[in-house]
Amino acid sequence: MRVLDFGSEDMEDTATRTAKCGTGLDQGVSCLLAYLLGWVGGLVFFVAERENAFVRFNAAQSIILSGAACAACALLSVLSWVPFLGTIFFVANVLMCLGVFALTVVLVVMSFQGRKVILPIIGSLAGKWIACT
Numbered sequence: 144m145r146v147l148d149f150g151s152e153d154m155e156d157t158a159t160r161t162a163k164c165g166t167g168l169d170q171g172v173s174c175l176l177a178y179l180l181g182w183v184g185g186l187v188f189f190v191a192e193r194e195n196a197f198v199r200f201n202a203a204q205s206i207i208l209s210g211a212a213c214a215a216c217a218l219l220s221v222l223s224w225v226p227f228l229g230t231i232f233f234v235a236n237v238l239m240c241l242g243v244f245a246l247t248v249v250l251v252v253m254s255f256q257g258r259k260v261i262l263p264i265i266g267s268l269a270g271k272w273i274a275c276t
Contacts, residue, residue, distance in 0.1 A: 171255040
């Protein structure tokens with residue numbers, strides 16, 4: 144996980160972090176909602192925001208992260224019904240959900256502070272989405 148900080152705590156940096164977006168919300172609030180509302184919130188802000196690349200990147204990363212987490216959760220839930228191995232898949236499902244929750248909290252806090260967190264695989268995919276649109 145790479146973290147890119149956009150400068151120090153000077154006035155210009157603070158103004159950048161609280162910049163208004165095309166949606167009328169602050170940049171931090173837009174990123175917060177994109178992560179907290181999962182892939183639906185990410186999709187809303189990815190489509191609605193055309194001006195702010197930081198919000199679009201975080202929205203795309205939210206779509207990919209929550210979409211992958213939902214798919215993995217569904218797969219592990221189905222596999223938890225397998226006799227004898229079901230308990231292992233159930234525990235894996237619970238641990239994955241806790242991990243995704245913790246990662247989402249970190250992403251919400253960092254993006255609200257104006258720091259761009261690039262997740263290893265998901266971040267590069269999100270960057271490609273931003274470049275294509």
